[in-house]
Amino acid sequence: MIQKINFYVLLTGCMIFFSCKSPDTVVEVGDTPTQGTIRISVDESFKPVIEEQLSVHHASFPNTNIVVSYKPEADCFRDLQNDSTRMVIVARGLTEKEAEIYKSSLSYKPQYAELAYDAVAVIVNVKAKDSIFTFSDIRDILSGKNNITAIMDGKSATSTVRYLKDSVLKQGEFGKNVVAAGNSQEVIDIVAKRADVVGFVGLSWVGDSYDPKQVAYLSKIRLSRVECTACLERNVFAKPSQATITRGEYPLARPLFYILKENTAGLGTGFMNFMSMERGQLIFRRAFLAPAKMAFHRRSGSIKEE
8 A cells, every 4th residue: 555655646746747847848859851850050151042942841841840050161060060960061071081980979971962063252342343353363362462352251161261262272371351251141241332342152142133132232242253264265254153153164163062960761861852852953943053963954845736
């Protein structure tokens, strides 16, 4: 009898404890490709197009909740080491060394692959004297040999900063004329007000001609033409666009990668598949990036009337 009484007292106590838990307490449950909650980190320079991807994905799968943080690329990789972040979207994949480190700590290698191709757009004020640059001009601006003020999209290691240092300066140092704005939006705002600066931002911030906000930007800024370094003809200069990225004419093109730390088919896999398949690839195309997974060609057709 005493044992039964003690059991019921314990049971009652447990029920009271759980019923009194704060309503803000989050109970973690397993996720699937079409439901659940995960956290991802995304390079801030890709924010406009990833916002479109998330909007359509959440509308299509209302039982999913993908909580996104936009931040510099280096911070995204730091988040990837944290158990709470399932996926990052950045401008490079993992190195072999990084993949092995994750394999030793997780017992499996994270998945990673290209989703689309973006570009670093060189922007100037509409009243700027020049909007055509050779590749050497870009190198001279970034190295400080040409001391015009260059505005970057962040105060720490963004993908734009890393890409320009790796691909243009070949690991050289930026000149003292290179300064950092808080983010891509601030770069655009500064260039829109000043004719004595050159800005560097991701194309998805300024290349979508269907976005009224971006169309409004183009009344105050211009997309510069940069010398094609891969063209057989000489003196070919290209603006950043879906077409010039696809044809290899714009020299500051870069990939957009996902890196997924998931060993089972969860929500991270579901979102990765969504971006890799037709609807997600069409969203990249609609945002005027170059899809990496699917090629969409315009074909001529005719209807023969009987």
